[in-house]
Amino acid sequence: DTAVSQTPKYLVTQMGNDKSIKCEQNLGHDTMYWYKQDSKKFLKIMFSYNNKELIINETVPNRFSPKSPDKAHLNLHINSLELGDSAVYFCASSLQQPGNTIYFGEGSWLTVV
Amino acid sequence: GEDVEQSLFLSVREGDSSVINCTYTDSSSTYLYWYKQEPGAGLQLLTYIFSNMDMKQDQRLTVLLNKKDKHLSLRIADTQTGDSAIYFCAESLPGNTPLVFGKGTRLSVIA
Numbered sequence: 001d002t003a004v005s006q007t008p009k010y011l012v013t014q015m016g017n018d019k020s021i022k023c024e025q026n027l028g029h030d031t032m033y034w035y036k037q038d039s040k041k042f043l044k045i046m047f048s049y050n051n052k053e054l055i056i057n058e059t060v061p062n063r064f065s066p067k068s069p070d071k072a073h074l075n076l077h078i079n080s081l082e083l084g085d086s087a088v089y090f091c092a093s094s095l096q097q098p099g100n101t102i103y104f105g106e107g108s109w110l111t112v113v
Numbered sequence: 114g115e116d117v118e119q120s121l122f123l124s125v126r127e128g129d130s131s132v133i134n135c136t137y138t139d140s141s142s143t144y145l146y147w148y149k150q151e152p153g154a155g156l157q158l159l160t161y162i163f164s165n166m167d168m169k170q171d172q173r174l175t176v177l178l179n180k181k182d183k184h185l186s187l188r189i190a191d192t193q194t195g196d197s198a199i200y201f202c203a204e205s206l207p208g209n210t211p212l213v214f215g216k217g218t219r220l221s222v223i224a
Contacts, residue, residue, distance in 0.1 A: 033211060041150075041199055041219075045211040056211055090155060101146070102212055104156040 003027050006091045006105040013081060014113055020077045021108045023091030031055075032074035033102065034066060035090040043090070049074050050096050081112045117215040119202050124221045131189040133218045135202030138183065144205040145178060146212065147187045151198045159187070159200075189220075197222045 006023040013019055025032060033056075034046040047066045048056035054066070063079045078085060091105040116138040125131045137145070146161040162169045162176045162185075169176045175188040189196055202215040 041217050043156075043201065043214040043217075048211055092156075101144075101158060101161060103158065104148075106155040 004091055004093055004103050004105040006089075006108050008108060009106060010109045010111075012111045012113060015081055015083060017081050018077070018079045019081060019110070020075055021089055021091075021110070022073070022075045023105060024073050025091075025093040025103070026072065027093055027103060029093035029095050029103075030071055031094050031096045032068065032071075033092040033094075034074065034076050035092060035104075037088040037090060037107070039087070046089075047074075047076075078110075083112050086110055086112045117202055117204055117213050119200075119215040119218045121216065122219050122221070124223060125192050127192060127194060127222055127224050129192055131187075131192045131196065131220055131222075133187045133189075133200050133202075133220065135185040135187075135215055136183055137185065137202075137204050137213075139204065139206055139213075140180070140183060141207055142204040143207055145176075145185050146201075146203040146205070147174075147176065148201040148203060148214075149198045150201065150217070156201065192220075192222050194222045194224055196220060 004025045031050045033048045035043050037043050046060050049068045052068045065077045068074045088107045088109050090107050092102045094102045119135045142164050147159040148156045149159045150156050173190045177186045199217040199219050201217045203212040
């Protein structure tokens with residue numbers, strides 16, 4: 001069973017469209033994250049939710065809106081997609097405790113054309 | 114500030130040992146991690162070490178931590194072609210903060 005699963009794995013879309021990436025974890029974790037990995041493989045935190053509440057919101061355009069309907073889900077909605085949004089987006093989860101080992105999903109490859 | 118640095122590339126011959134190095138700036142790190150990313154795949158936790166330890170061994174993997182120098186290394190013994198991947202160093206800071214990742218070291222194993 002996949003611990004952290006995200007869909008779709010691949011997404012090709014045109015500039016200006018709105019798209020969503022879904023994430024679910026079955027680990028019983030209380031904290032979920034979205035990371036962006038750019039073309040140079042650099043990983044940056046975008047958002048973090050704990051018990052459905054937003055706790056970290058890094059400098060991300062407000063076209064990106066996370067939604068957490070429950071502790072096991074954290075979806076990422078992106079409005080008015082731009083070329084620079086092309087990247088791999090990783091969902092992750094952990095327990096909120098010291099030494100929070102984070103478990104990652106397989107990534108969603110977004111290409112904006 | 115938080116900063117985690119690693120060299121970007123490492124090339125080794127199959128059967129040799131690989132050593133991937135990482136330095137960090139924040140001395141309040143609680144845990145330090147190594148993650149592996151294989152081509153086209155997600156991030157997989159390889160191992161981690163608590164900040165009051167100086168060594169941890171797990172089969173072919175040895176993690177060394179020099180807290181004074183803020184230096185972390187991952188040694189892979191008997192490196193195999195399946196070890197070819199990007200290895201990310203990450204640190205966990207106190208409080209409700211996300212992991213801080215290095216830029217990743219791309220390990221290439223030559224047969």
